[in-house]
Amino acid sequence: MIATNALSLFLFMIIATPLLFMCLLFIAAGILLRIKFDIKYRVLISLAFHLNIILLVTIIVTTMGWNTGIWIILVGVIFINYFLAFDSKSLTYIMAFLELILLILLYFIHKDEAPLIPSAIRGTIVVCSIVFAFFIVLRLSMFADVITSSGYQQIRKETEELEKDSKHDFLTQLLNRRTIEKTLRFELVANKERSGNTNLVIMLGDIDNFKKINDTYGHDCGDEVLKDVASALKKSFRGKDYVCRWGGEEFLIILPDTKIEFIHEVSKRLKKQINNAKLPDKTPVTMTFGMLICANGVEVGFEEVITLVDKLLYEGKQNGKDRIELEILKKGSDA
Numbered sequence: 001m002i003a004t005n006a007l008s009l010f011l012f013m014i015i016a017t018p019l020l021f022m023c024l025l026f027i028a029a030g031i032l033l034r035i036k037f038d039i040k041y042r043v044l045i046s047l048a049f050h051l052n053i054i055l056l057v058t059i060i061v062t063t064m065g066w067n068t069g070i071w072i073i074l075v076g077v078i079f080i081n082y083f084l085a086f087d088s089k090s091l092t093y094i095m096a097f098l099e100l101i102l103l104i105l106l107y108f109i110h111k112d113e114a115p116l117i118p119s120a121i122r123g124t125i126v127v128c129s130i131v132f133a134f135f136i137v138l139r140l141s142m143f144a145d146v147i148t149s150s151g152y153q154q155i156r157k158e159t160e161e162l163e164k165d166s167k168h169d170f171l172t173q174l175l176n177r178r179t180i181e182k183t184l185r186f187e188l189v190a191n192k193e194r195s196g197n198t199n200l201v202i203m204l205g206d207i208d209n210f211k212k213i214n215d216t217y218g219h220d221c222g223d224e225v226l227k228d229v230a231s232a233l234k235k236s237f238r239g240k241d242y243v244c245r246w247g248g249e250e251f252l253i254i255l256p257d258t259k260i261e262f263i264h265e266v267s268k269r270l271k272k273q274i275n276n277a278k279l280p281d282k283t284p285v286t287m288t289f290g291m292l293i294c295a296n297g298v299e300v301g302f303e304e305v306i307t308l309v310d311k312l313l314y315e316g317k318q319n320g321k322d323r324i325e326l327e328i329l330k331k332g333s334d335a
Helices: 002-014 017-035 039-064 071-082 089-110 119-167 177-193 210-217 219-236 260-275 302-318
Strands: 199-207 242-247 250-258 287-295 324-329
Touching: 039 071, 039 089, 071 089, 071 119, 177 199, 177 242, 177 250, 177 302, 199 210, 199 219, 199 260, 199 302, 210 219, 219 242, 219 250, 219 260, 250 260, 260 287, 287 302, 302 324
Parallel strands: 287 324
Antiparallel strands: 199 250, 199 287, 242 250
């Protein structure tokens, strides 16, 4: 836009001084649009660009004749409608059609008029028009790349956010049940094929006396306890471990490829982290866990694992709460 106005300014300075002020206004507007550019103003910028070119080409051709060659820029603008497309395809097609009609009208009305400027200057103007038309197409193709890239990045960001939301619990931001079920099924198959002295550990935990917490302090407090426990669980385990809100106040944790030494270490760390979460009366939060250790090579199904850890959790509740009930499955043992 600025380049086209610069060419127009050159012509007006030579032949049509009264129109100089209008051209300067267009240059100023072009600079402002360039400085204030924002993707959300794309339609406004596109419209301003088209109207600017249409008006300048019309003024120059009607005052100086068709032979100035300035119409070449309008031809370029017609072809770059793809790059400066409006949000509505129909509006884009209408704009291109109107510009084409204008070009045809200007040709038939002014093609036979005697040139008002010397042939040497006309040749220079034609060359400049071709160069500017090429420059416009080049710049606007880059402009289109920016818009396309920005749009793609926005879509990718929204897709990633939707994918994350579909895999995570809204309140705790832990993995949700559907996601962890797929993960556990995969890890059970992988563990069957593993060898060595590591284990697959599955833990099912439940916040002790959670109903009483809700009844005593309200559901808002209960939600805060859930978030505090989720944070404590994430701090207790490794980056490669999976922590999930299984449902209500229950949490499922998967520890793949785990050595016995780490299991003892994480049990102590887990109790300490959870006790750091406090109720309004400063009483520490406690949890009971069922822990199933599957040695490498063990073949056990998803439903069997869930049944076993749920049974262990129940035993932990029966045995006084705030504890971990443990069972080890070795290769060749019955699940």
